[in-house]
Amino acid sequence: MDRIVASQLASDYCCTFGDVLNGTNIFTVFHASEGQRRFDDDGKCFLKIAAANGKILCCGREDIISVLSKELKNADGQWFMEAKALAKLNKMISDYGFHIKQAHPFFVAAEKTIVTANDFDIVWYTQDEILQFAGDSRFDEAFAFSKTAPDVLGAAAYRDGRIVGMSGASSDSPKMYQIGINTIPEARGNGIGTALVEILKNAVLDKGILPFYGTALSHIASQRVAIKAGFLPAWAELITEQDSN
Structure with a gap:
């Protein structure tokens, strides 16, 4: 463990x-x-x-x-x-x-990986910049806007000038940040979600913090994203x- x-x-x-x-x-x-x-x-x-x-x-x-x-x-x-x-x-x-x-x-990732993201641009959002997405249902998994686990970093995938995916990291503890992901329906199935989770995972690891990823027991697609992005099962809660x- x-x-x-x-x-x-x-x-x-x-x-x-x-x-x-x-x-x-x-x-x-x-x-x-x-x-x-x-x-x-x-x-x-x-x-x-x-x-x-x-x-x-x-x-x-x-x-x-x-x-x-x-x-x-x-x-x-x-x-x-x-x-x-x-x-x-x-x-x-x-x-x-x-x-x-x-x-x-819940899944954790302890190692950085090389990300292939050739067909979209990445835009980063700081903790303050994330606030502009409050109430935006497109990104309800990427950002929770929790008082006890504030969203501290975001990465959006842009294609043709519009957001097609968003990943967010929340500071659930000083040791561990939780990563969430949203991909717009028409952009699903082409690796954007996995790439965004992987990109944010690498950024969190660069801070010396362990990234983790939680999802529903029956959300197999989400679990596949985690595994493809380099996460491994760690515990259930x-x-x-x-x-x-």
Whole structure:
């Protein structure tokens, strides 16, 4: 397992580097600290679970962790994100007024690669320049405009004077930036998405930061983009949110 990923998960899940790498499922009560990836604006965490290194890391509120430390003590991390297991977990946390918000696989890339981008021009956007795209649904995956993970770098592919694709990097933590990508429908299938992700990956690595890429479990096209751009599967993760009234 990548040491930066292990270090980041240790911070996120309020455990030690050794806890992440050993073979035992880990259950910890959440406390906010510097360097964590945050998934909401209030800094609280009812429950989040990562499947990594063949095990699970569970972190959250003391009451639910007390229950899960018994129920999931021997859970197999490699199969934890199966529908049956997620349905069981969702039922358990529903008693507390919460539900699973999302469950995603994540990929990381530790090496730069040579990019072929001969049929379009690249235009770079700084953190301030990215703000012009707020509310632009064309780029809702490239830029999240999150207060806790600000968008810090963007790269657009221009063809014939118009944007045909956009990749963005958000500062999810001091150690790791997350990359997102949008390609306009008529430009899909010709490698623009892969090239933009690869270009931004290289730029993030040049900053001494590890790029990572998350997508939906069923979004095979997006996963293929990640793999073609030099990313490899690293961990899976679920987060929860409170039921609406």
